[in-house]
Amino acid sequence: xxxxxxxxxxxxxxxxxxxxxxxxxxxxxxxxxxxxxxxxxxxxxxxxxxxxxxxxxxxxxxxxxxxxxxxxxxxxxxxxxxxxxxxxxxxxxxxxxxxxxxxxxxxxxxxxxxxxxxxxxxxxxxxxxxxxxxxxxxxxxxxxxxxxxxxxxxxxxxxxxxxxxxxxxxxxxxxxxxxxxxxxxxxxxxxxxxxxxxxxxxxxxxxxxxxxxxxxxxxxxxxxxxxxxxxxxxxxxxxxxxxxxxxxxxxxxxxxxxxxxxxxxxxxxxxxxxxxxxxxxxxxxxxxxxxxxxxxxxxxxxxxxxxxxxxxxxxxxxxxxxxxxxxxxxxxxxxxxxxxxxxxxxxxxxxxxxxxxxxxxxxxxxxxxxxxxxxxxxxxxxxxxxxx
Amino acid sequence: xxxxxxxxxxxxxxxxxxxxxxxxxxxxxxxxxxxxxxxxxxxxxxxxxxxxxxxxxxxxxxxxxxxxxxxxxxxxxxxxxxxxxxxxxxxxxxxxxxxxxxxxxxxxxxxxxxxxxxxxxxxxxxxxxxxxxxxxxxxxxxxxxxxxxxxxxxxxxxxxxxxxxxxxxxxxxxxxxxxxxxxxxxxxxxxxxxxxxxxxxxxxxxxxxxxxxxxxxxxxxxxxxxxxxxxxxxxxxxxxxxxxxxxxxxxxxxxxxxxxxxxxxxxxxxxxxxxxxxxxxxxxxxxxxxxxxxxxxxxxxxxxxxxxxxxxxxxxxxxxxxxxxxxxxxxxxxxxxxxxxxxxxxxxxxxxxxxxxxxxxxxxxxxxxxxxxxxxxxxxxxxxxxxx
Numbered sequence: 151x152x153x154x155x156x157x158x159x160x161x162x163x164x165x166x167x168x169x170x171x172x173x174x175x176x177x178x179x180x181x182x183x184x185x186x187x188x189x190x191x192x193x194x195x196x197x198x199x200x201x202x203x204x205x206x207x208x209x210x211x212x213x214x215x216x217x218x219x220x221x222x223x224x225x226x227x228x229x230x231x232x233x234x235x236x237x238x239x240x241x242x243x244x245x246x247x248x249x250x251x252x253x254x255x256x257x258x259x260x261x262x263x264x265x266x267x268x269x270x271x272x273x274x275x276x277x278x279x280x281x282x283x284x285x286x287x288x289x290x291x292x293x294x295x296x297x298x299x300x301x302x303x304x305x306x307x308x309x310x311x312x313x314x315x316x317x318x319x320x321x322x323x324x325x326x327x328x329x330x331x332x333x334x335x336x337x338x339x340x341x342x343x344x345x346x347x348x349x350x351x352x353x354x355x356x357x358x359x360x361x362x363x364x365x366x367x368x369x370x371x372x373x374x375x376x377x378x379x380x381x382x383x384x385x386x387x388x389x390x391x392x393x394x395x396x397x398x399x400x401x402x403x404x405x406x407x408x409x410x411x412x413x414x415x416x417x418x419x420x421x422x423x424x425x426x427x428x429x430x431x432x433x434x435x436x437x438x439x440x441x442x443x444x445x446x447x448x449x450x451x452x453x454x455x456x457x458x459x460x461x462x463x464x465x466x467x468x469x470x471x472x473x474x475x476x477x478x479x480x481x482x483x484x485x486x487x488x489x490x491x492x493x494x495x496x497x498x499x500x501x502x503x504x505x506x507x508x509x510x511x512x513x514x515x516x517x518x519x520x521x522x523x524x525x526x527x528x529x530x531x532x533x534x535x536x537x538x
Numbered sequence: 539x540x541x542x543x544x545x546x547x548x549x550x551x552x553x554x555x556x557x558x559x560x561x562x563x564x565x566x567x568x569x570x571x572x573x574x575x576x577x578x579x580x581x582x583x584x585x586x587x588x589x590x591x592x593x594x595x596x597x598x599x600x601x602x603x604x605x606x607x608x609x610x611x612x613x614x615x616x617x618x619x620x621x622x623x624x625x626x627x628x629x630x631x632x633x634x635x636x637x638x639x640x641x642x643x644x645x646x647x648x649x650x651x652x653x654x655x656x657x658x659x660x661x662x663x664x665x666x667x668x669x670x671x672x673x674x675x676x677x678x679x680x681x682x683x684x685x686x687x688x689x690x691x692x693x694x695x696x697x698x699x700x701x702x703x704x705x706x707x708x709x710x711x712x713x714x715x716x717x718x719x720x721x722x723x724x725x726x727x728x729x730x731x732x733x734x735x736x737x738x739x740x741x742x743x744x745x746x747x748x749x750x751x752x753x754x755x756x757x758x759x760x761x762x763x764x765x766x767x768x769x770x771x772x773x774x775x776x777x778x779x780x781x782x783x784x785x786x787x788x789x790x791x792x793x794x795x796x797x798x799x800x801x802x803x804x805x806x807x808x809x810x811x812x813x814x815x816x817x818x819x820x821x822x823x824x825x826x827x828x829x830x831x832x833x834x835x836x837x838x839x840x841x842x843x844x845x846x847x848x849x850x851x852x853x854x855x856x857x858x859x860x861x862x863x864x865x866x867x868x869x870x871x872x873x874x875x876x877x878x879x880x881x882x883x884x885x886x887x888x889x890x891x892x893x894x895x896x897x898x899x900x901x902x903x904x905x906x907x908x909x910x911x912x913x914x915x916x917x918x919x920x921x922x923x924x925x926x
């Protein structure tokens with residue numbers, strides 16, 4: 151049964167903060183109503199000790215695995231999560247939630263502000279990665295999970311894992327940080343800045359208050375996605391997938407319309423993205439990434455690392471130029487400087503930053519092996535015949 | 539006097555094609571009136587054999603050196619051109635013209651179509667790099683220059699030099715191709731495609747007919763420039779210039795406005811660019827680059843290389859990720875495959891693609907040395923005391 155992955159799954163909604171039980175953000179701002187969309191796969195052990203938390207990246211959502219009715223359309227990390235897969239749902243209880251500020255079920259800038267009943271728009275407070283983590287933690291408590299066996303995430307997901315382990319000792323046995331960064335480079339920030347400019351300069355942006363309007367800033371958001379997408383692929387993978395081939399024609403059209411296959415692909419990425427994503431969420435989450443700098447304060451870092459009891463696996467991909475191996479090394483150096491247990495591996499894969507979403511065999515073996523080790527240490531009995 | 543460079547210079551205008559003496563483009567389209575803006579520096583020898591032609595890059599113009607009245611505002615390649623500089627105006631007669639399709643004096647999409655009196659807009663014909671070269675050649679003839687001692691260009695400029703030498707044997711003794719490519723990668727095309735989308739999706743683009751309007755597609759053009767600019771700098775140079783410093787403030791503002799210095803820099807680049815550049819020209823010239831593939835036809839290439847008598851210097855910069863050294867090697871391999879004399883050098887400089895505009899000492903020495911050799915071979919007597 152492991153070949154076909156998980157079957158039908160459902161996204162659930164839960165109110166985690168409400169009224170007086172408000173969420174206080176790092177900025178001091180408060181949210182008086184926070185709903186979270188999440189999915190779970192597998193079964194939580196009686197002792198609540200077999201849970202693995204999945205943190206999604208910038209454009210992900212709670213639907214990480216299985217399907218919602220059409221078995222051909224599966225969650226974004228379906229190749230990693232399921233029976234016999236590295237996040238083996240025959241053994242582990244896997245949780246994934248749409249992040250705070252998101253647009254796929256969890257409270258974000260498109261949600262109604264309880265004070266006015268109108269969508270927040272840009273009145274939604276600025277978010278730090280640590281705020282996203284606070285909401286994950288509230289969900290973990292609500293689900294009756296004790297210490298997490300592990301938390302795993304790629305890109306912004308990995309940043310959440312890192313922040314979680316630093317801020318909340320005792321909560322994560324293992325942290326799997328994939329294709330992530332502890333501090334965006336100016337080039338990283340530059341790409342995000344241009345993407346945000348594309349959104350905010352779109353005349354349909356309307357200062358972020360476009361929710362009731364006939365037109366949304368689709369052009370700007372599509373451009374943002376196209377810019378981002380170039381940074382997710384490697385030059386090598388672009389050569390392999392598109393080369394300089396012309397789309398649907400024997401000879402170049404030599405006009406300004408889409409002609410090369412790579413143009414067609416990018417336009418499709420942009421146009422399909424606007425169907426499922428909210429421009430304001432793009433602004434909030436990219437800005438949280440820009441400011442992310444969990445090791446920026448040396449004194450606080452030393453204190454946090456001294457208290458940390460999370461064992462880390464840090465992975466990078468050799469073709470990833472968005473968060474290159476140098477970003478991973480920076481994380482590893484910081485953790486090792488605090489005598490935290492870290493396994494580090496640069497994996498070879500041609501897909502660029504997107505490699506973390508791909509079924510790269512060595513990658514999957516490494517994740518499975520690390521989780522196995524965590525499970526043994528946590529005395530969760532491994533299945534005798536499991537696959538993986 | 540060499541320290542201060544050239545003095546005041548003037549841009550000149552000349553009509554090179556008019557009426558029945560029309561310019562026939564590679565596409566078969568015809569232009570019945572072509573004016574060219576150009577500058578010259580130095581003095582043409584009586585035998586017309588000391589001329590060096592400068593081909594500019596995507597956003598360049600005819601004003602390569604000296605100044606137009608304000609000595610503090612100098613041409614884009616002023617560090618390379620002047621008395622005692624590598625393109626030594628005490629010895630060489632240097633010519634630079636705004637390219638066909640440009641927006642800095644030479645006929646382009648903003649020029650009136652003689653058939654209607656209205657600006658061409660997108661009715662301007664598509665251009666190939668070889669069309670740009672045809673106009674350069676007409677200028678060379680008009681100036682009474684025989685065989686050029688050399689033609690030099692960076693990026694799109696280098697592409698023009700390569701095309702010129704391939705198509706017109708006997709006209710260039712030397713070709714200096716800097717930070718260029720013989721064939722854009724899909725990633726290169728992707729960045730240009732997104733830049734064009736930004737322009738063409740701007741509501742003020744008006745299908746290219748914005749010239750008489752109150753608003754031009756400034757937002758789209760600024761975005762295009764910002765995207766391009768990221769690819770012109772290296773990650774290393776961005777770290778050195780900006781790091782993660784905050785602009786004009788002690789603490790981050792943590793909003794969506796410009797906060798990091800790199801954001802401020804990019805926004806300035808975008809906003810100042812629209813003051814001097816035309817969006818339609820950006821479309822035409824980037825598209826000419828996308829389709830450039832002078833070695834694409836093996837039979838034609840073999841024939842052209844067999845007839846070629848140009849000696850080449852091909853230079854790349856180790857931090858250039860727009861046209862990396864691999865692009866230069868591809869040019870070198872193609873030329874060497876045809877037994878063309880090529881010197882190739884990868885230079886070390888931290889400025890990324892923009893290195894070709896910078897006074898990198900080894901780069902300037904290499905250019906000066908190559909021109910010296912060309913001059914000796916062409917029996918132009920070198921000055922005894924020249925500097926450089």
